[in-house]
Amino acid sequence: MTLKKYFYSVLAVAGVVALTACSADEGTDPGSDSAPAVTLYTYAPGSEYNADEDVMIRIAPNNKVAEIYYKSELTTAVQEYIAANGENAYADQVVASGTKLEGGSTQDFVLTGLLGNYTITAVGVAENGRKAVASTTFQGLTWTPITAGTITYGTLGQLGLTPAPAELQKCDVDETLYRVKDMYGKDCHLKFTVLDLGGTDSDGSTFKFCRVANQNTGLNYGSYGAISVQDVGYWQGDESYVTGGGFDNCFYVSGPKENQLSFILYYYVSAGYLGYQAADVFTPNN
Numbered sequence: 001m002t003l004k005k006y007f008y009s010v011l012a013v014a015g016v017v018a019l020t021a022c023s024a025d026e027g028t029d030p031g032s033d034s035a036p037a038v039t040l041y042t043y044a045p046g047s048e049y050n051a052d053e054d055v056m057i058r059i060a061p062n063n064k065v066a067e068i069y070y071k072s073e074l075t076t077a078v079q080e081y082i083a084a085n086g087e088n089a090y091a092d093q094v095v096a097s098g099t100k101l102e103g104g105s106t107q108d109f110v111l112t113g114l115l116g117n118y119t120i121t122a123v124g125v126a127e128n129g130r131k132a133v134a135s136t137t138f139q140g141l142t143w144t145p146i147t148a149g150t151i152t153y154g155t156l157g158q159l160g161l162t163p164a165p166a167e168l169q170k171c172d173v174d175e176t177l178y179r180v181k182d183m184y185g186k187d188c189h190l191k192f193t194v195l196d197l198g199g200t201d202s203d204g205s206t207f208k209f210c211r212v213a214n215q216n217t218g219l220n221y222g223s224y225g226a227i228s229v230q231d232v233g234y235w236q237g238d239e240s241y242v243t244g245g246g247f248d249n250c251f252y253v254s255g256p257k258e259n260q261l262s263f264i265l266y267y268y269v270s271a272g273y274l275g276y277q278a279a280d281v282f283t284p285n286n
Contacts, residue, residue, distance in 0.1 A: 178210075210251050
C-alpha cells in the first residue's frame with residue numbers, strides 16, 4: 001500500500017533513544033464586579049505530569065475577592081455532604097478545611113493523583129465575608145490489570161530498545177479504553193481504543209482492531225527531541241489503513257493468542273518520521 005504523505009527528509013534509524021520523564025491564556029482577565037466572583041478553568045498539565053490523574057487548575061477572581069480557598073475530593077463525598085447540609089455549608093467547609101491561596105489574584109496550580117471522579121471547588125471571600133463559589137469536575141482514570149507480559153519493539157527496537165516487561169490494563173470507566181502500562185519505560189504508557197470490528201486468524205484466535213491516537217512516548221531521539229506516536233490511520237486521516245489495510249493494530253481477545261497485541265505504529269519527532277512498518281508486539285506471560 002502506498003502512503004499519501006511524504007517527507008523531504010527522513011531521519012536515519014541509527015541513533016540513541018534516551019528515556020525521559022513523561023499555554024493557556026484564558027481566564028487571566030477576570031474583570032471587576034460589585035460582588036465577589038470566581039471562575040474555574042481546567043487544562044492538561046505539562047508533560048512532566050500524568051494527564052490520566054493530574055489536572056492544572058486556574059482560579060480567576062474578580063477584584064472584590066480578598067481570599068481564595070479550594071478543595072478537591074471525591075464527587076460522591078461532596079454530593080453526600082451537600083445533600084445533608086446544603087451548598088452554603090459546603091462552601092463554609094471549603095474555607096474551614098480547604099487550601100488557602102495567598103492574595104486575590106489569578107492562581108494556577110496542578111492537582112495530582114486524582115483517581116476516580118473528583119469535584120474541585122473554589123470559594124472567593126470578600127472583605128465583608130460574602131462568598132462566591134465555583135466548581136468543576138475531573139475524571140481521573142483508574143485501571144484494572146489484565147495480564148503481565150513482555151513488549152518487543154519494532155521501530156524503536158531498531159533504535160536500540162530491547163524487550164521489556166509491561167502490563168496490559170483496562171480502564172475502569174471506559175470499556176473500550178486500554179493501555180500497555182510502562183510500554184516505554186516506567187510511567188510511560190501507551191493508550192489505545194478497541195473497536196467493535198475484527199476477525200479471526202488462521203490459528204483460530206479472534207482479534208479486534210484498535211486505534212492509537214496521537215500521544216507522547218516519554219522518549220527522546222538524541223538531539224531531535226521528544227518521540228510521539230500514533231497509528232497510521234490517524235497519520236493518513238483514513239481508518240481503513242488500520243482496519244484491514246496492512247497497518248493493522250490487533251488485540252487478540254480469545255484463542256491461542258489471547259491478550260496478545262500487535263501494533264504497527266507511526267513514530268516521529270518534529271523533524272520527520274522514525275518508522276512505521278515494524279510491529280510492536282506485547283506477549284502475555286500466561
